Amino acid sequence: MLIAIIVGCEIGFWVVLGAGLLARYPLRLRRTGAALLLCVPLIDLVLLAATAIDLRGGATAGTGHGLAAAYLGYSVAFGHSIVRWADERFAHRFAGGPPPRGKPKYGRARTRYEWREFGKAALATAIACGLLLVMIALVDDPDRTAALSAWLGRLGMVLAIWSIWPVSHTLWPAKPKKTDASRPPAEHTVPK
Numbered sequence: 001m002l003i004a005i006i007v008g009c010e011i012g013f014w015v016v017l018g019a020g021l022l023a024r025y026p027l028r029l030r031r032t033g034a035a036l037l038l039c040v041p042l043i044d045l046v047l048l049a050a051t052a053i054d055l056r057g058g059a060t061a062g063t064g065h066g067l068a069a070a071y072l073g074y075s076v077a078f079g080h081s082i083v084r085w086a087d088e089r090f091a092h093r094f095a096g097g098p099p100p101r102g103k104p105k106y107g108r109a110r111t112r113y114e115w116r117e118f119g120k121a122a123l124a125t126a127i128a129c130g131l132l133l134v135m136i137a138l139v140d141d142p143d144r145t146a147a148l149s150a151w152l153g154r155l156g157m158v159l160a161i162w163s164i165w166p167v168s169h170t171l172w173p174a175k176p177k178k179t180d181a182s183r184p185p186a187e188h189t190v191p192k
Helices: 002-024 030-056 063-095 107-139 142-162 164-171
Strands: none
Touching (some): 002 030, 030 107, 063 107, 063 142, 107 142, 142 164
């Protein structure tokens, strides 16, 4: 049941986000759009409440409870940047805004970007692990919370794997591809 709620919350996130951006740009209802965008975090509260109610009702913690904590952590840490990403694209498409910014491709800017994303992942992991520890403490029954303890290791592994990108960009920063300067540019020929 909890996994269905997680799926529903994910769908709800995108539906509310899309409705907020649709109201804001194509329909030009700025206040309605802003109100809908402010409702996006409420979806996380629904999931948090469902998880707490399920555990307090005597359920044995399972995959769904650990996944709910992970979802909430990543949603809180990355939610704002996802909303900003979507907002830039809607503004460009429907309101004549500037083209969306892509992630930097080279050098220090790319390295900073990778470390910033890793920082968000570390925050997400901290939030998720904090929620898991709170759930373990609230239930106070190791037999019912063994699955939650396993999630602590999984989240740590995800963060360790994520660290490969910023570390590799720090040690070996991406560089633009060099063009062959010794070769003259191709001449355009006009058919006779």
